[in-house]
Amino acid sequence: MIQIQNLHKSFGTLEVLKGIDLSIPKGTTAVIIGPSGSGKTTLLRCLNLLEIPDQGNIQLGDQIIQFKAGAKLKSKEVVDFRKNTGMVFQGYNLFPHLTALENVMEGQVTVLKRSKTDAEAKARKLLEKVGLKERADMYPHQLSGGQQQRVGIARAMAMDPQVLLFDEPTSALDPELVGEVLKVMKDLAKENMTMVVVTHEMQFAQDVADQVIFMDQGVVVEKGTPEQVFQQTSNQRTLQFLNKVSSR
Amino acid sequence: MFADQERFDRIVGILSDSFFPILKAGIQFTIPLTLITFVLGLILAFFIALARITNIKVLNVIARFFVWIFRGTPLLVQIFILFYGLPSLGITLNPFPAAVIAFTINVGAYSSEIIRAAILSIPKGQWEAAYSIGMTKSQAMRRIIIPQAIRVSLPPLGNSFISLVKDTSLAATITVTELFQKGQQIAAYTYEPLWIYIEVAFIYLIFSTVLSYLQNWLEARFERSVAK
Numbered sequence: 001m002i003q004i005q006n007l008h009k010s011f012g013t014l015e016v017l018k019g020i021d022l023s024i025p026k027g028t029t030a031v032i033i034g035p036s037g038s039g040k041t042t043l044l045r046c047l048n049l050l051e052i053p054d055q056g057n058i059q060l061g062d063q064i065i066q067f068k069a070g071a072k073l074k075s076k077e078v079v080d081f082r083k084n085t086g087m088v089f090q091g092y093n094l095f096p097h098l099t100a101l102e103n104v105m106e107g108q109v110t111v112l113k114r115s116k117t118d119a120e121a122k123a124r125k126l127l128e129k130v131g132l133k134e135r136a137d138m139y140p141h142q143l144s145g146g147q148q149q150r151v152g153i154a155r156a157m158a159m160d161p162q163v164l165l166f167d168e169p170t171s172a173l174d175p176e177l178v179g180e181v182l183k184v185m186k187d188l189a190k191e192n193m194t195m196v197v198v199t200h201e202m203q204f205a206q207d208v209a210d211q212v213i214f215m216d217q218g219v220v221v222e223k224g225t226p227e228q229v230f231q232q233t234s235n236q237r238t239l240q241f242l243n244k245v246s247s248r
Numbered sequence: 249m250f251a252d253q254e255r256f257d258r259i260v261g262i263l264s265d266s267f268f269p270i271l272k273a274g275i276q277f278t279i280p281l282t283l284i285t286f287v288l289g290l291i292l293a294f295f296i297a298l299a300r301i302t303n304i305k306v307l308n309v310i311a312r313f314f315v316w317i318f319r320g321t322p323l324l325v326q327i328f329i330l331f332y333g334l335p336s337l338g339i340t341l342n343p344f345p346a347a348v349i350a351f352t353i354n355v356g357a358y359s360s361e362i363i364r365a366a367i368l369s370i371p372k373g374q375w376e377a378a379y380s381i382g383m384t385k386s387q388a389m390r391r392i393i394i395p396q397a398i399r400v401s402l403p404p405l406g407n408s409f410i411s412l413v414k415d416t417s418l419a420a421t422i423t424v425t426e427l428f429q430k431g432q433q434i435a436a437y438t439y440e441p442l443w444i445y446i447e448v449a450f451i452y453l454i455f456s457t458v459l460s461y462l463q464n465w466l467e468a469r470f471e472r473s474v475a476k
């Protein structure tokens with residue numbers, strides 16, 4: 001389970017997150033939607049400590065991190081936290097000098113100190129799961145965007161994280177490749193992986209999300225089940241946003 | 249060009265007599281000097297590059313100062329200071345070690361910029377991907393950034409390597425009997441500077457051609473797994 005309380009983050013004088021409170025129960029999928037610049041990416045990056053929040057706290061499993069402006073976190077604390085959160089990037093960010101298999105093995109061997117044999121067995125299983133069993137020995141540049149993103153998901157999964165974070169995982173993909181990535185994510189949701197997904201794929205949110213979170217200008221405007229947010233909302237900002245998205 | 253058959257025969261004789269001594273000087277001194285100083289220079293360059301990149305201020309300053317001095321002064325002057333200057337401080341170096349030190353420092357100063365640029369050219373997303381799977385900074389550096397930076401820096405380092413082969417001719421000025429020095433000696437007693445120096449140039453050409461093939465081969469080997 002992830003519990004976020006009163007999370008604040010500024011870049012210089014620009015306050016991007018203005019006190020976020022969220023709770024994401026274990027085994028559920030939360031989908032974050034919202035207009036550009038509303039702070040969705042920043043929130044995800046805070047959950048992976050790629051950005052260090054200024055204030056508030058995050059609880060992940062039994063680890064709680066408190067943030068205070070100016071206070072530096074211990075690097076061990078940061079690394080431990082990151083090991084428990086997997087990140088899937090918009091631009092995939094695969095390691096180009098490693099094959100698909102090696103990409104999925106790298107963290108297991110270097111960070112978790114698993115043996116090469118164990119890491120390889122696990123990597124092969126994960127690649128099979130994302131439908132890339134045959135592509136294990138290819139380098140990222142030999143793979144399509146959709147395939148690269150699936151390797152990215154396998155790479156994050158390999159660390160056995162308590163939560164997977166996705167930042168617009170399909171928005172860099174050609175339309176015909178979006179489906180294969182969403183399918184993998186749906187499968188993960190069915191297996192009760194805990195996930196936080198930033199996406200503009202409203203159908204995915206409707207079908208898969210246990211919780212839809214609408215963010216605007218650094219605050220959570222509304223959260224609830226897909227029905228509550230998509231069909232039953234009376235909030236003006238939410239309605240405006242949904243209108244804009246559906247008319248695209 | 250040749251007044252008579254006799255002169256032609258004389259020159260052919262001198263060239264064929266001198267070819268192997270000059271080549272031998274190249275194999276005995278030019279090649280080892282090049283290889284030793286390139287390897288040592290790259291190690292030095294790597295540490296200078298790291299010192300410039302870290303956020304430890306003192307190291308930044310020292311590294312920048314070092315690069316500033318050795319890139320801003322002629323290699324020939326550095327060699328002379330080392331070999332002809334230091335003895336007045338009581339430090340006397342043999343010619344070959346003096347040359348090794350001078351060239352190593354030179355390679356270190358120049359290549360550190362190449363390595364630093366290569367490390368900085370790796371996209372931020374690579375660091376973040378490494379951090380996101382729980383790597384520490386040094387793990388990310390060793391496992392993710394450096395391997396990619398090596399591939400980026402191979403072509404420019406290859407060029408430095410070829411330049412170095414030719415620059416080692418400066419060692420002649422401190423009496424290292426490398427390729428060029430040998431040519432000078434032979435030119436002096438045969439009185440055929442034109443033909444001897446053309447021969448010297450030709451032998452350098454052989455060396456740098458062989459080395460560029462080596463460079464291409466190395467690059468191709470690494471290139472196989474580089475993404476665009």
Ligand SMILES: Nc1ncnc2c1ncn2[C@@H]1O[C@H](COP(=O)(O)OP(=O)(O)OP(=O)(O)O)[C@@H](O)[C@H]1O
Pocket residue numbers: 011014016034035036037038039040041042043
């Ligand atoms: N490193 C940074 N330095 C300065 N400003 C930043 C930084 N990262 C993000 N911002 C600013 O913070 C705000 C929120 O950015 P963020 O990327 O979180 O939005 P987003 O909701 O993900 O938008 P999008 O839908 O376009 O991806 C933006 O105004 C952005 O310019």
Ligand SMILES: [Mg+2]
Pocket residue numbers: 040041042
């Ligand atoms: Mg974003």
